Amino acid sequence: MDICNAFPDMCYIVSDKGTLIEANQKGLAVINGLHESPVSLPFSFFLTKNIRQYFEDNLKDVLSDDKTIRIEAEIEQLNKVPLSVELYLKALPLDINSSRKGCLVVARDISDRKRQELDLLRFTNLAQYTVNPIEITDPDGKIIYVNPAFERASGYPKEEVLGKNPNIFSSNKHPHGFWQKMWQTISAGKVWVGEVENKKRTGEPFFTQLLISPIVNNDRKVVGYFGIHRDLSDQKYLEQQLVHAQKMESIGMLAAGLAHEVGNPLASISSLVQVIQRTNDDEFTQEKLELIKSQITRISRIIRDLVDFSRRSTYEVQLTDINKVILDAIEIIKVSKKAKDISFNSALEDNLPLLPLVPDQIEQVFINLLLNATDALLDQAPGVPPYKGSKTINVSSTLMDDSLLIMIEDNGKGIRQEDLGKIFEPFYTTKKVGEGTGLGLWVSYGIIKSFRGEIRVKSIEGRGTTFTIRLPAQS
Ligand SMILES: Nc1ncnc2c1ncn2[C@@H]1O[C@H](COP(=O)(O)OP(=O)(O)OP(=O)(O)O)[C@@H](O)[C@H]1O
Numbered sequence: 001m002d003i004c005n006a007f008p009d010m011c012y013i014v015s016d017k018g019t020l021i022e023a024n025q026k027g028l029a030v031i032n033g034l035h036e037s038p039v040s041l042p043f044s045f046f047l048t049k050n051i052r053q054y055f056e057d058n059l060k061d062v063l064s065d066d067k068t069i070r071i072e073a074e075i076e077q078l079n080k081v082p083l084s085v086e087l088y089l090k091a092l093p094l095d096i097n098s099s100r101k102g103c104l105v106v107a108r109d110i111s112d113r114k115r116q117e118l119d120l121l122r123f124t125n126l127a128q129y130t131v132n133p134i135e136i137t138d139p140d141g142k143i144i145y146v147n148p149a150f151e152r153a154s155g156y157p158k159e160e161v162l163g164k165n166p167n168i169f170s171s172n173k174h175p176h177g178f179w180q181k182m183w184q185t186i187s188a189g190k191v192w193v194g195e196v197e198n199k200k201r202t203g204e205p206f207f208t209q210l211l212i213s214p215i216v217n218n219d220r221k222v223v224g225y226f227g228i229h230r231d232l233s234d235q236k237y238l239e240q241q242l243v244h245a246q247k248m249e250s251i252g253m254l255a256a257g258l259a260h261e262v263g264n265p266l267a268s269i270s271s272l273v274q275v276i277q278r279t280n281d282d283e284f285t286q287e288k289l290e291l292i293k294s295q296i297t298r299i300s301r302i303i304r305d306l307v308d309f310s311r312r313s314t315y316e317v318q319l320t321d322i323n324k325v326i327l328d329a330i331e332i333i334k335v336s337k338k339a340k341d342i343s344f345n346s347a348l349e350d351n352l353p354l355l356p357l358v359p360d361q362i363e364q365v366f367i368n369l370l371l372n373a374t375d376a377l378l379d380q381a382p383g384v385p386p387y388k389g390s391k392t393i394n395v396s397s398t399l400m401d402d403s404l405l406i407m408i409e410d411n412g413k414g415i416r417q418e419d420l421g422k423i424f425e426p427f428y429t430t431k432k433v434g435e436g437t438g439l440g441l442w443v444s445y446g447i448i449k450s451f452r453g454e455i456r457v458k459s460i461e462g463r464g465t466t467f468t469i470r471l472p473a474q475s
Pocket residue numbers: 368372373376410412413414415423424428429430431435436437438439440441442465
């Protein structure tokens with residue numbers, strides 16, 4: 001056995017009964033202290049309990065078949081965690097003269113490898129189940145791993161992103177030097193953190209806080225990059241809502257003042273026109289006065305909308321069956337010539353609670369949303385090929401937790417991401433003069449807010465738009 005002392009591994013010689021006959025210095029050092037006289041004890045005594053029988057069985061096999069067997073095991077150690085080892089078992093004659101066989105057991109320390117395996121397993125589990133999107137790239141920036149949260153958040157299945165550069169998610173919203181600075185930081189081996197706006201597969205924005213850290217090997221060489229995201233969409237949405245609500249409030253005040261200031265002189269112009277009409281017979285003058293009257297009517301309508309928005313409390317609130325209002329609104333829209341090629345589908349949940357609303361106002365909201373959807377189905381987005389399928393508007397209502405959700409969905413021309421923030425502003429319209437004043441959504445927003453509700457929009461250009469209205473269902 002002396003010769004075995006030069007071995008880097010632990011070596012043991014075991015009898016055909018499984019007792020320890022001899023060990024090299026390394027082998028003895030490991031089991032030292034477990035028993036006063038280790039020699040002549042069964043070798044399996046030094047292994048952890050769960051593996052003892054397995055070792056005995058393999059020993060029998062080795063002695064009968066003359067083969068080499070490799071098993072993984074753990075050797076007990078005094079006052080230390082058991083040592084993970086790989087055991088190689090090989091039968092050998094115990095002495096030259098007799099045919100008595102024994103077994104050489106070589107034990108190789110694999111605790112480092114086991115620890116790494118465990119670390120990897122822990123990381124894989126963490127990455128698999130965390131809600132944080134994770135991406136890993138090679139040193140050239142090619143994606144080599146994304147976790148399920150990343151697939152969910154970005155909308156890309158992993159097959160589509162592996163091997164690509166993360167700039168496929170780029171929204172092009174960041175200034176030129178932004179990503180350059182990030183690369184400088186991480187390729188210098190430092191951690192970079194920043195708020196980023198990326199683009200989902202659908203084209204929608206994806207706001208996250210991103211931390212990128214270089215992965216460095218034992219030789220301090222960068223072998224890849226690790227990126228972890230924290231979703232900021234909800235936070236961004238709330239921030240935008242707050243800004244929006246404040247803007248709406250100030251516009252509301254301005255509109256009320258403006259309506260008053262314009263309304264009064266307009267009323268006097270209108271009565272003056274009537275006076276002249278009554279006192280003048282000239283045909284030309286009469287014709288022009290008619291024109292003035294129709295323009296005054298148009299201005300009055302806009303002013304009425306503005307006043308409606310800012311002075312809504314005079315209407316009477318009643319317990320309202322929302323499904324009935326939706327169906328009435330659909331009927332009204334259906335009769336118009338514009339809607340003749342459009343199919344309307346409604347999926348309305350039965351037995352919804354009645355809500356304290358002003359039915360006429362809520363109907364006005366639905367009519368406006370349905371009219372907008374109709375217009376979007378008849379028009380087409382510039383540069384985007386027209387949709388080939390049938391023109392459809394889907395309306396649904398459901399009760400979810402303490403809220404009633406109403407969705408109005410069309411497969412029309414959609415709204416560009418950069419315009420989504422503007423559509424609730426007064427006088428924002430993409431329609432021709434005379435076809436839209438851009439007050440519809442502004443008024444709708446005000447009405448829904450006044451009932452402590454919320455109106456949200458999601459849209460993909462060229463594919464369609466969905467408006468979701470949430471109304472609190474508790475009285
Ligand atoms: N379903 C939709 N699909 C595509 N674009 C829409 C949709 N709904 C609204 N929009 C866009 O939002 C703009 C504002 O809508 P809003 O209802 O406030 O005004 P309008 O329809 O243009 O005019 P008004 O409703 O005052 O007659 C529209 O001009 C259109 O560009």
